[in-house]
Amino acid sequence: MSVAREVESANAKYAASFNKGDLPLPPARKVAIVACMDARLDPARALGLEEGDAHVIRNAGGRATDALRSIVISQQLLGTREIIVLHHTDCGMLTFTDDVIRHKIRTDLKQNADHIAFLPFGDLRQSVLDDLAILKDSELVLNVPVTGYLYEVETGRIVKVE
Numbered sequence: 001m002s003v004a005r006e007v008e009s010a011n012a013k014y015a016a017s018f019n020k021g022d023l024p025l026p027p028a029r030k031v032a033i034v035a036c037m038d039a040r041l042d043p044a045r046a047l048g049l050e051e052g053d054a055h056v057i058r059n060a061g062g063r064a065t066d067a068l069r070s071i072v073i074s075q076q077l078l079g080t081r082e083i084i085v086l087h088h089t090d091c092g093m094l095t096f097t098d099d100v101i102r103h104k105i106r107t108d109l110k111q112n113a114d115h116i117a118f119l120p121f122g123d124l125r126q127s128v129l130d131d132l133a134i135l136k137d138s139e140l141v142l143n144v145p146v147t148g149y150l151y152e153v154e155t156g157r158i159v160k161v162e
């Protein structure tokens with residue numbers, strides 16, 4: 001069975017007891033969370049979020065630059081007034097460089113991706129600090145509280161980075 005078929009089946013069960021069809025569009029807790037797409041990280045469960053609570057913007061590494069478009073929409077059109085950056089231990093972004101993935105794309109896909117910044121990093125803590133700085137310095141981002149955390153895939157805990 002394909003995963004698509006599996007999610008259709010899982011969704012039928014979810015929808016059968018669904019009772020949140022009248023939630024407002026803007027996030028109730030007025031927060032945008034920028035998180036890595038890592039499969040081991042479930043922001044809703046790890047951070048106690050329910051449907052309607054937050055914008056959870058996910059990408060490889062949970063990078064701020066990649067999330068900027070969504071953050072601007074979140075703040076300007078949907079009223080969020082706080083940002084949380086959530087990276088995590090054992091992140092795949094620690095395992096390669098731009099040169100490595102660009103070379104793989106040249107070899108495997110016969111394409112040139114030299115113009116794409118894949119935003120890998122060599123230091124976990126620094127990656128959070130860099131993204132906090134990008135958000136605080138951006139002219140497109142409101143002056144709102146921005147907090148960074150590292151999620152430990154080993155323990156389920158978050159550790160504040162400052």
Ligand SMILES: [Zn+2]
Pocket residue numbers: 036037038060061062088090091092093
């Ligand atoms: Zn990651």
